[in-house]
Amino acid sequence: GESKKWVLLVTAQTPTNIAVIKYWGKRDESLILPINDSISVTLDPAHLCTTTTVSVSPSFDQDRMWLNGKEISLSGGRFQRCLKEIRARASDVEDEKKGIKITKKDWENLHLHISSYNNFPTAAGLASSAAGFACLVFSLAKLMNVKEDLGQLSAIARQGSGSACRSLYGGFVKWIMGKNDDGSDSIAVQLADEKHWDELVIVIAVVSSRQKETSSTSGMRETVETSMLIKHRAKEVVPKRIVEMEEAIKNRDFPSFAHLACADSNQFHAVCMDTSPPIFYMNDTSHRIIGCVEKWNRSEESPQVAYTFDAGPNAVMIARSRKVAALLLQRLLFHFPPNADTDLNSYVIGDKSI
Ligand code: 2P0
Incomplete structure (x- = not known):
């Protein structure tokens, strides 16, 4: 009926990041907790980046995702974890012009369509998963009106791919390994913004x-x-x-x-x-x-x-x-x-x- 006609979309773009002090090794595989801190530089969004559009509609009957135009499975634990963490923090969304109202409770039953493009070779060691999961978590958080700060979102992106937590900020970024077993303090922080050392x-x-x-x-x-x-x-x-x-x-x-x-x-x-x-x-x-x-x-x-x-x-x-x-x-x-x-x-x- 009428109520099934709307689609709400959010598009975001996230650059990849290159570590200058490397992350290599986990102390917890499922939460993705590293054995050391790392530091990276986030690239200019014009070059190596992921663009992701997330959409929600009552007419969608399952969560689906496309990568570079080809449908991929969302059944992997890392996707499921990110989706679950974001859904758990969803808030009410209202768009009066379109007559859309989604309550916190509605998000549990609504399905998502996600479309993501990389403008660089996937899995050739150019950190495509970093930009990908950072962009996914950020765009979903916007769509679902999640009120967490970037540090808290970085802890969610980290559960998609470790290096992804560093792509939520521009400039120079440190991923602090953290001490807690639940990963709550294993987050990214910005050390300096993109203007700080722009001769490089x-x-x-x-x-x-x-x-x-x-x-x-x-x-x-x-x-x-x-x-x-x-x-x-x-x-x-x-x-x-x-x-x-x-x-x-x-x-x-x-x-x-x-x-x-x-x-x-x-x-x-x-x-x-x-x-x-x-x-x-x-x-x-x-x-x-x-x-x-x-x-x-x-x-x-x-x-x-x-x-x-x-x-x-x-x-x-x-x-x-x-x-x-x-x-x-x-x-x-x-x-x-x-x-x-x-x-x-x-x-x-x-x-x-x-
Ligand atoms: C880094 N790399 O710091 C290091 C340096 C590659 C070499 O982070 O298992 O894709 O998803 O956490 O983040 C590549 O590892 O691994 C990486 P998972 P990820 O950028």
Whole structure:
């Protein structure tokens, strides 16, 4: 009848984030509680981001979701957990113009349709789950008039994917591991906003856009089960680096920032190699990029570019200025010349098959 005709929609856009002090390892798998704090930079929303539209209508008979236009299952525990946590906090929604009134109680029986698009390769180690779950939780919270602050929403996004909690804020963000067993204090906080250090330029070299072989979730589980080095990292190394990195960000101290970011990326990959069986996320091209940047940084008075690699071979480089970013691109094109048949809009270093 008439009452079934309305649809209420909310659209949100969330950028991905790149960790400069890495999260790797959980102390609680189902709540997604980490074994150490981490710090990230949230990218500019114009580049790597997820756009999600959530909608509700009395004519929907089940919760459904589409990713990049293809329907996907919502039955996974992580989706269900996020939906449940948000639904539990829903409030009344009223739109007088459209004649819509949804009470707190109605939300228990109404169904959702969710449509999400990534403007970058999914699961190629470019943190698509981070932007995805952050955007899902944020848009659902808006739709359902959830009155929690961003910190509390970050604890919900965390239960979708750990790194997602850091994408609710722009600029520099810390995910505090927390002490509680229920995860209530394992939340993200903003260290500095996007204007604080806006000379920095992030350049991502897509070394391969193929899907990675070892998912982060199983990779970090195997590391926690088999690596001795991870214990030293989580207990001794990261706590010190967190303090130093916060200081470097506050003072816009690029040499310290670059030193810490590169060292932490390298230790994360060392910990992967210390896993049994060993996990290799970087490839020869990744190693060559590290060589080029290290050589350049050593030939100058102080570092010009920081690099960091996540659970895949793609290089994320952070240049200290626009001028340095232009020189970096020149150097990359010199060392990794594109083929004549390479489409420059999707220039993939060392991987002609894409
Ligand atoms: C990070 N990564 O701090 C680290 C560095 C990859 C390397 O967070 O199991 O997708 O969903 O919590 O967040 C990737 O792991 O893993 C990640 P789950 P997630 O960005």
